[in-house]
Amino acid sequence: MFSRRDLPALHRSVIEWFDTAARDLPWRSPDRSAWGVLVSEVMLQQTPVVRVLPVWAEWMARWPSPADLAAAAPGEAVRHWGRLGYPRRALRLHAAAVALVDRHGGAVPGTYGELLALPGVGSYTAAAVAAFAFGQRENVVDTNIRRVHARAVTGTALPARSLTAAEMRLAADLLPAEPAESVRWNAAVMELGALVCTARSPQCGQCPVRAACAWLAAGRPAPEYVPKGQAWAGTDRQVRGAVLAVLREAEGPVVRDVLLSGPIDLGLGGEGRLSAALSRLHRLGAPEEQRGRALAGLLDDGLAEETAAGIQLPA
């Protein structure tokens, strides 16, 4: 365990490493807005940076302010979410934009509590936006930071299965007292987890804190549990994704039977993105009951709506 006396040296070494190794990401640019930071943080939830980059740029060009997104139909947010995954995030970001216009004069608020009240913003995202967009001293704890703390301080290969109070306390104890330094520290530890102290094959030889790492000192012991993998093939989630992909590519309503029944010749000649999405859906070979369940889920979540003409993204 680090003693408080060692903390300044620890902070210095990680932040100095960050100064040389940090990626040049657009949401870290001096001219990015707080809105840009919020959008990036939501897009980055469970999603790799390289896939977020192009979508974030398109969103910033299309909807440079909360009011711009709030003025669009929620279905447009879902459509332009593309294949980022977890499309409910797009819907919640739209709802957040509406809330910003309604309650905050169209601006992103700067306090943890106000941010936490927004749709799709949880404890991590609220802390991250308050810290990175507003320079506040916040206890930012994401999966990267948890893993770095687990290894370097606690000496285990992985953090606990779920975020524990002990982890939050540890992170709070490690946080530099000075706000500007705390922001650098949060970003630096997160970057260290993303680039060096990675989940699969950590590059301990490049780690600025290898000399003090409890996990390395213990001989890199194996994880104490095996994370259970997420099933995918044959799941409702897979079918949901394929159904929504069809709605995303469609300009207007899609009749229910096209989604629920076997392949139907729409006279599109097999060309185009809509046809490709329909082919992918039908090639899954999911039972009609499962497709119905997936569609019901999408409707229930507000990711789709049913009109007399058929199923479409929410208008």
Place this chain on the structure above:
DNA sequence: AATGCGTGGAA
């Protein structure tokens, strides 16, 4: 507290 929720690149 445990689940459900997408997607695709890399190991």
Place this chain on the structure above:
DNA sequence: TTTCCAAGCAT
């Protein structure tokens, strides 16, 4: 090929 897992949130 299959498996892992990436700046979580809501319920």
